[in-house]
Amino acid sequence: MxxxxxxxxxxxxxxxxxxxxxxxxAKVAEQLGTTAEGVVLGSVTEELAALGKYGVKKxxxxxxxxxxxxxxxxxxxxxxxxxxxxxxxxxxxxxNVDGKAIAPRLSVRLKAGFVSGAVALxxxxxxxxxxxxxxxxxxYANISVTTDIxxxxxxxxxxxxxxxxxxxxxxxxxxxxxxxKVKVIKTTKASGxxxxxxxxxxxxxxxxxxxxxxxxxxxxxxxxxxAATACSRPVADAHWRPHNEHVGQTGIAIAPNLYIAIGISGxxxxxxxxxxxxxxxxxxxxxxxxxxxxxxxxxxxDAFEIVPKFTAAIKKLKGIA
Amino acid sequence: xxxxxxxxxxPDTTAKIAFTDNNTKFDVNGVQWIINPYDEWYALVRxxxxxxxGASTVIHLVTVGTPDADPIIRKALALGGDEAIRxxxxxxxxxxxxxxxxxxxxxGAYDLILTGKETIDFNGSSIGGMVAxxxxxxxxxxxxxxxxxxxxxxxxxxxxxxxxxxxxxLPVVVSAQKGMAEARIPNMRGIMAARTKPLKVVEPIAxxxxxxxxxxxxxxxxxxxxxxxxxxxEELVRLLHExxxxx
Numbered sequence: 001m002x003x004x005x006x007x008x009x010x011x012x013x014x015x016x017x018x019x020x021x022x023x024x025x026a027k028v029a030e031q032l033g034t035t036a037e038g039v040v041l042g043s044v045t046e047e048l049a050a051l052g053k054y055g056v057k058k059x060x061x062x063x064x065x066x067x068x069x070x071x072x073x074x075x076x077x078x079x080x081x082x083x084x085x086x087x088x089x090x091x092x093x094x095x096n097v098d099g100k101a102i103a104p105r106l107s108v109r110l111k112a113g114f115v116s117g118a119v120a121l122x123x124x125x126x127x128x129x130x131x132x133x134x135x136x137x138x139x140y141a142n143i144s145v146t147t148d149i150x151x152x153x154x155x156x157x158x159x160x161x162x163x164x165x166x167x168x169x170x171x172x173x174x175x176x177x178x179x180x181k182v183k184v185i186k187t188t189k190a191s192g193x194x195x196x197x198x199x200x201x202x203x204x205x206x207x208x209x210x211x212x213x214x215x216x217x218x219x220x221x222x223x224x225x226x227a228a229t230a231c232s233r234p235v236a237d238a239h240w241r242p243h244n245e246h247v248g249q250t251g252i253a254i255a256p257n258l259y260i261a262i263g264i265s266g267x268x269x270x271x272x273x274x275x276x277x278x279x280x281x282x283x284x285x286x287x288x289x290x291x292x293x294x295x296x297x298x299x300x301x302d303a304f305e306i307v308p309k310f311t312a313a314i315k316k317l318k319g320i321a
Numbered sequence: 322x323x324x325x326x327x328x329x330x331x332p333d334t335t336a337k338i339a340f341t342d343n344n345t346k347f348d349v350n351g352v353q354w355i356i357n358p359y360d361e362w363y364a365l366v367r368x369x370x371x372x373x374x375g376a377s378t379v380i381h382l383v384t385v386g387t388p389d390a391d392p393i394i395r396k397a398l399a400l401g402g403d404e405a406i407r408x409x410x411x412x413x414x415x416x417x418x419x420x421x422x423x424x425x426x427x428x429g430a431y432d433l434i435l436t437g438k439e440t441i442d443f444n445g446s447s448i449g450g451m452v453a454x455x456x457x458x459x460x461x462x463x464x465x466x467x468x469x470x471x472x473x474x475x476x477x478x479x480x481x482x483x484x485x486x487x488x489x490x491l492p493v494v495v496s497a498q499k500g501m502a503e504a505r506i507p508n509m510r511g512i513m514a515a516r517t518k519p520l521k522v523v524e525p526i527a528x529x530x531x532x533x534x535x536x537x538x539x540x541x542x543x544x545x546x547x548x549x550x551x552x553x554x555e556e557l558v559r560l561l562h563e564x565x566x567x568x
Contacts, residue, residue: 010481069485072450072460095446097480100438101462104450107416113531114415116445129535136441138338142535181459185475186486195482201568225568236499243465243500244479249334249441250358251499258567269334272441275540279565281557282546292546297560301551313558314568 003029004088005038005056006079008098012045016198017094019054019161021154025092026055027121028152032090038168039082041075042067052168054161060086060173067177069184072101078175080109085173088149090122095153096197103153113145116153136249136272155276156197157255196245199228201258202277204247206232206270208263208284208303212240217304218262221311224320230254232264248273263303266291283307322378324368325431326402327422327452329357330386330393331442340537347442347537356393359437361400362504363497367467368435369401370502379403381429385421387411391520399507399515410525413443413534419451420528426456432491433474438463438498446496453494461487465500 005025007018022038029036038059040048048059060082066074079102083091091106093099095117107114115130119140123129127144130152134141196202203222209215215229222229229245236246247254249272259277263284264270271294274280282295283303292298299306332338333353341348356365365382372378382397382405384390394405408421426434434453439446446462453460465484466477472491477484479498507515549557561567 015481072462073453073458076454097463097478100446101450101460104415104419104447105454105460107447107531108419108451108454111531114447115532116447132444134443134537135332135338136444137540139340139537139539141443141537144533144535145531146533147531181489182461183488184485185488187480187483188485189480189483193482198481244484246499250362253444258561258565272334279561279567281561292548294543295546296543296565297557298546298548299551299554299557300548306551306554309554310557313555317558317562 001034001089002086003032003034003036003090003092004083004086005036006091006093006099006102007038007040007051007059008094008096009040009042009044012043014044014046014051015094015096017096017156020156020159021092021094022051022054022056023162024121024154024159028090028092029055031121031124037086037088039079039173041078048170049167052166053163055164055166056168058169058171061170062173062175062177064177066180070098070101071180071182072105073182074178074180075102076105076109077178079106081175082173083110083149091149091151093151093153095155099153103151107151110149110151111147112149112151113147114151114153115143115145117155118152119155119158122152133276136253137276138272155255157257194226194228196228196230196247196252197254199254199256201225201227201260202230202247202254202256203227203260203262204230204232204264205235205262206264207234214304215241217307217311221260221307224311224314224318232270261291262307264291265289266294322371322375322433323429323431324371324378324380325426325429325434326360326365326368326380326382327434327436327448328360328365328382328384328394328397329437329440330354330384330390331357331440334358334441338539344536344538345534354393356397357437357440359439359441359498361397363499363501364435364437365397365400365402366502366505367497371469372401381406381431383408383422383425385410385418385525394520395515396507398518398520399511400505401511402518404519404521406521406523408525409522412530414530414532415445415447415451416531417528419448419455421525422448423452423455424526425523426452432472434492434494436494436496438496449494449496456494458492458494459489460494461489462496464495464497467495467497467501
């Protein structure tokens with residue numbers, strides 16, 4: 001028996017979300033009195049053994065060119081082979097884009113109960129109960145998993161990465177890899193920017209900015225904080241900003257440590273996408289904006305005056321001229 | 322070309338979230354129900370666009386739910402689609418729901434199955450992947466674009482900090498999100514036509530569920546906003562740095 005952690009990579013690098021699931025998976029293993037093992041698919045340029053510092057003892061690596069891009073069907077089949085070989089009873093994914101594609105399939109393959117969007121360690125005092133977000137972060141549910149094998153997909157930014165000491169044993173795993181059916185023909189990445197779902201800090205702006213030409217100060221603030229930029233739905237719908245920046249109920253749900261909302265009134269649909277942020281700062285000229293009720297800190301005033309001063313004050317704090 | 326669109330009934334995006342029966346049931350009192358926005362705006366509307374581009378395309382809708390889901394299905398039919406199938410079952414277990422949809426899919430031999438990326442109540446994002454596995458078909462999740470040329474689909478999907486364009490031969494299961502289509506509202510002609518479109522009710526197959534809901538809860542309320550004067554931005558920076566330790 002073991003806890004098996006899916007180590008997600010992109011361009012040969014281990015994703016930040018993987019460090020969270022490694023930490024989480026190692027804690028689950030400790031709770032169950034067993035060991036944590038990892039599985040990584042495709043080529044990796046990083047030193048995998050070093051991931052042992054997050055508590056994983058052994059990493060199964062399946063190297064095959066067909067695994068360098070995600071085809072959930074092919075991945076599922078390979079991971080199922082590793083599960084069998086390692087007698088894993090709990091399998092942990094990040095509930096990120098790849099986890100969402102693979103974990104449900106694996107659940108069917110293994111007839112394993114699946115909890116997506118988990119936000120805490122399982123409660124094993126009476127069965128196996130996992131807390132997850134429901135109603136777009138407006139509530140949580142405790143899901144009882146009743147099957148022998150269990151699968152958890154951990155919400156990104158829900159569990160803090162902890163590094164200690166240790167080295168993992170990396171073993172090559174020889175798996176049957178089926179032909180790929182989903183062929184990736186082009187990958188586009190915004191270089192140098194922080195991916196929105198992985199960002200610790202997000203700076204977001206809404207209609208209060210009046211037009212796309214005014215986003216420079218938002219980008220300056222984001223750059224100063226090494227933050228990702230986001231926007232409200234009307235802004236994306238008006239094509240002031242790309243759709244992939246739209247956070248909210250019908251856009252992307254995020255849970256950063258700090259969410260700074262500038263000129264966003266805070267409609268309930270917007271809050272549903274950001275209400276799991278640990279700290280929310282609202283800058284709005286309307287003191288009655290509903291967002292202030294959901295905020296931790298706020299300034300009532302003109303964003304065009306406040307934001308540049310805010311950026312300057314942070315630069316001063318960080319010692320940037 | 323046969324398309325199956327999976328639709329789910331969810332509480333309206335502004336619904337008050339509360340629970341009853343010792344926090345084991347969602348409180349439906351006063352709740353307005355809608356078609357899950359991802360199913361409606363992105364999966365169903367994209368299917369309708371494909372049908373508008375190719376007249377021989379047939380769209381079926383499927384939902385798993387009790388008779389109170391019927392008004393939602395009629396509303397979906399008013400947007401477009403030729404007929405609907407309601408599997409008369411009720412469960413919060415995604416494997417149960419996916420198994421019912423897969424059964425309908427097997428009967429209908431669809432070329433394309435579209436779902437929303439998740440429902441806004443359980444946020445499971447599991448149904449598409451589960452249905453694909455049950456049917457042994459490829460699955461592309463979080464799609465933002467879907468184009469078809471003959472039996473080859475070109476699909477753009479979200480990845481962290483970017484996007485990926487993939488090609489796949491039909492049949493395929495795709496989960497849709499923002500970007501896939503522009504939201505539309507049903508017109509009067511559609512609403513009238515939906516009244517007479519077939520809504521077939523089938524009984525569920527027996528499925529052993531894999532999970533149960535032990536209970537619900539609400540997150541602790543926020544302590545309240547700490548307001549800083551507009552001419553004292555340095556104080557906000559100090560609070561975020563020293564008190565909230567946000568940077």
